Amino acid sequence: MTRDERIGTAELLYERAVFGGDDNALEGADAALDAVEADLCMTRGRVVHARFLDSRRRGRPAADPRELELFERAARLYRRSGDTRGEGEAAFWVGTFHQVVRDDTETALPSFRLALDLATRSGDRLTMSYALRHLGFAEHMAGDLDEARRLFEESTRLRREVDFLPGVAANLIGLAYVAAQQQRRDEAARFLKEAEELSARTASHGVLLWAAEAREELELP
Template sequence: MDERIERARVLYERAVFDGDATALETADRELDAAEADLALARGRIVHGRFLDQRREDPGELALFERAARLYRALGDVRGEGESLFWIGIFHQVVRQDNGTAVPVLERSHELAAQTGDKLTMSYALRHLGFAEHVAGRLGPARERLEESARLRRELGFLPGVAANLIGLAYITDAEGRRDEALRVLDEAAELAEASGAHGILRAVKEAAQEIGRETLLEFGTDPA
């Protein structure tokens, strides 16, 4: 960020002192890219605060939408896809509105696939799986979570794999296969412990307790 701001200063001087008017256009684009990155990063922090306090900040959505607009104008498909994911997360997790979230998450996945952004693809698929589960469509929910987990294994993102296995355990239990669901949770616990993902490990233990009591936790509570 600091480098791009300093470069904007240099480009300004090039325009003013050297008469290179195109330098200003370059500076605008670079500052727009910096602003998009900052808006996306700040939006994630605001969302993290929501997960901790469970209190909506109206500025969260505005930050993600600003990032998406800037990335779109810049032709940055990868950045736009990631921003759209977070817009979808806001609607699904903060507003509990899957009807609004799903089309945005689908578009995020589409753009991420175009650029080979497997991490964003995995996140979008995870939350599309949550939406399917909430709607009672266990088959499509399983397909999306399994594909998300596959992508995460390819990336070596083991805490993310463990998080998806929790979701798959709930689906497996809903299908009437409790013993298998608990075995899935065993794998999730191993992965979470091996990667030091203590928050995910706590979620595994909670899931094991909930499945044992035949009570499902609410899905879509975080974007892991």
């Protein structure tokens, strides 16, 4: 593994401050270390979230309060450094914690909307697709199937643009549920077929399992 260049930069700035008498160098060192810490918080938070999903799959869901703390810390650090893209991603994960771990979509919605706004401004189409997907879940749960479909379709379009095929497959499963509820069963079956094909092609075995569960639940051939 290679060492993060930002840590090396911070060390050089430390030496410049201590040995070179450059008082302004420390601000740069703080900024470099804030960026490293923000990335670390994001990655560790996602690992904690993956552990929650695994525990839920095993029937023993175990939430870790560190998850929210990590994502909120990342959001603050990105905001302080003016990293709009990073802040948008962190805002999405704050919302995901509330929606997925705490089953509190109402609390999650402002974070998803903020994530969508920040990601749109920074041109981060992947985070846009995630925010739209989870806003689609919210509309689906609220019973607005037309709006849920629109959001899932927009998310899917963005995922195709960035070639995020496992994510496309996951969205197609969501669209299949909506289509089945709207009595468009042939379309639901087509969505699941494509989801299965994409999952198999990309070795996305977890998504393939979701597709199989959806096919059984929706009683599709």
